[in-house]
Amino acid sequence: MAHVILGGGITGLGAGYFLARAGKQVVVVEKRESGGGMAGSFVHRGFVCDVGPHKLYSVLPGVMALYKDLLGEECLTVEKKNSLRLCGSYFSFPVRPLQFAVRFPKITAARCGLSYAMTFLKPSSVPVTYEDYFLAGFGRAAYRLLFEGFCWKVWGNPREISAELARRRIPVPSIKEFIKNMVVSKQKPEVSADVFYYPRGGVGRVCDRLAEHVLKAGAVEYGSQPSRLVVRDGRVVEIEVRRAIGKSVIHDPETVTSTLYLQDLLSLFDPPPPENVLQAAERLRYRSLLLVYVFVNRPRVLDDHWIFFPEREFVFNRVSEQKNFSAHVAPADKTFLVAEISGDLNDFLWNMPEKQLADVAITDLVKAGLIASTDVDGTHIVRIDRMYPVYDLEYRKNLRIVLDWLHSIENFYTIGRQGLFAYTNTDHSLDMGQKLAVQILENKSRAEWEKTIDYFDSYRIVD
Incomplete structure (x- = not known):
């Protein structure tokens, strides 16, 4: 029986890679004509374009070695350099003390310092929102300068976004830590990468190489997408797959792993999920x-x-x-x-x-x-x-309802950025794929899988 994976992005292909390497029969179903998803590349007018910028870096055990092993001579080592534009000037990021002292407006710096000092006059409380988190750690002036506008641009209203996003995405919780990180001689690897890997021919080469390994033990079916998942007695027993030339059915898969958006996934089940599960998924934004x-x-x-x-x-x-x-x-x-x-x-x-x-x-x-x-x-x-x-203030509750129902299906898993509604990077995707393979290969219990899901929550974005 085959292990079927829905979605040929880096999470799906990563899971397929680890299962195929263990000798399992794998079938990856991908609606596009090539893999990679958000970690893919395409060619336009002779330029190799990634779907947004991607660096290959991780503090997770084994991931950097995996990148190197997959890419071989294609793997470039790149010394990272990035900046932040603020108040009309460009600052290295992470910020360099001397550069910051010379370029940053003195009056603005004084306002930020005074605003931060005032935070010590207020009683401490557990931050609930993104805004709470940065007001407590930076004061109102620095919050408005550094974080408020960025939140509005990327995620929406900072008063409606959970403090969890701030903790995950920006690992410097206060001005005190910000200054401390400026003056240390070397950034902590969990905060910022000094160097990273990158494929010579674009980030999509990672998924190309993963797919090559999957093909040794199964199939990667591009231009295909699931149209129905039939559940009987708590198991997925049929997967209907739609292609340009018609439909086919995969019978009695050993396991089914989805990396699809949760709303799209739930629409495939026959019989459909309960109404409260569908409504919870629709509330995930x-x-x-x-x-x-x-x-x-x-x-x-x-x-x-x-x-x-x-x-x-x-x-x-x-x-x-x-x-x-x-x-x-x-x-x-x-x-x-x-x-x-x-x-x-x-x-x-x-x-x-x-x-x-x-x-x-x-x-x-x-x-x-x-x-x-x-x-x-x-x-x-x-x-x-x-x-x-969008990590709004209700997302945890809604996500829990959806995952509880999905986890009730014995041979079914959902992982990845879309499958877990998770703010993650490519290294996290590969780590999820590896952890899923271990779960399947060692026939671990659902209780153990729930612990693994909790571990995924510990991921942090490293700039």
């Missing part, structure tokens, strides 16, 4: 992402791999230059920038015509002093309707 690729008639533009833009005067929250990851993704005399614009599905930016949206991004790139409008040699836009899980 996402933010969308617009990726504006701007092709430039210059060999290079940035000194950095990416630059954060926390201030709301810029439409994008981050700008990256993939050619600084690998010179092999663009012609020698050209490069491209990627501007990331977050928002809500069907908001005014999402519905904006492509040329108008590109012009908005280019205008702000020029305003930031990164390019001149005459440098531009075309644009390309990728829209991702559900990119960032």
Whole structure:
């Protein structure tokens, strides 16, 4: 019997890789014509474009070695350099003390210091929201300067976002820790990477290599997607798969692992889940992402791999230059920038015509002093309707309802960024795949799997 995996992104292919390596028959079902998902690459006008910037780095045991083993000679070691634009200046990130002292406005720094001092006059309490978390640790002035606008741009209203997101995404909880990290000679690896790996031909090569290993023990069916999951006696017994040429049915899978969005997944079950489960899934919200690729008639533009833009005067929250990851993704005399614009599905930016949206991004790139409008040699836009899980104040309760029902199906698992509604990176995806394979290969109990799910909650984003 086959182990069927729904979704050929890095989580699904990673799980398939570990199962195939153990000699198990694996079938990966992927609706696109190539794998990778959000960790994929595509070719446009001779440029190899990633779906947003990706560095290969991890503090999780074994993941860096796995990257190296998968990529072999394709694996480049890159010394990371990124920046933050604030108050009209660019600062290295993590911040360098001397640079910060010289460039940061003294009056603004004094206001931030005074505002932080006032936090000690207030009674301490457990932060509930994103705003609570940073007001307590930084004071109102620094919060408004560094974190408030960035939250509005990426995740939405900071008064409606859980403090959990702040703890996961930004590992410096206070000005005290911020200053401490500035003055230490070397950043902690769990806070910031000094170097990272990157594939010579784009991040999609990781999933290409994973798929090659899966094919040794099974199949990767591109251009296919599940249309029905039949459950009997607490097990998935049939998977109906739709292809361009028709439908097929996989009977009696040994296990089924989904990396699909939870709302999409629940719509496949026959019989359907209870109404309260469907309603809970619908209450899980996402933010969308617009990726504006701007092709430039210059060999290079940035000194950095990416630059954060926390201030709301810029439409994008981050700008990256993939050619600084690998010179092999663009012609020698050209490069491209990627501007990331977050928002809500069907908001005014999402519905904006492509040329108008590109012009908005280019205008702000020029305003930031990164390019001149005459440098531009075309644009390309990728829209991702559900990119960032929104950790609102009710998401935990709603997610628990959905997962409890899914975990009642004996031979079924849901993992990954979409499958667990998790704010995770590529290294976490591979780690999830490995942990799932161990769960299946060692025939562990559902109680043990619940503990593993709790472990996944300990993941942190490392910049």
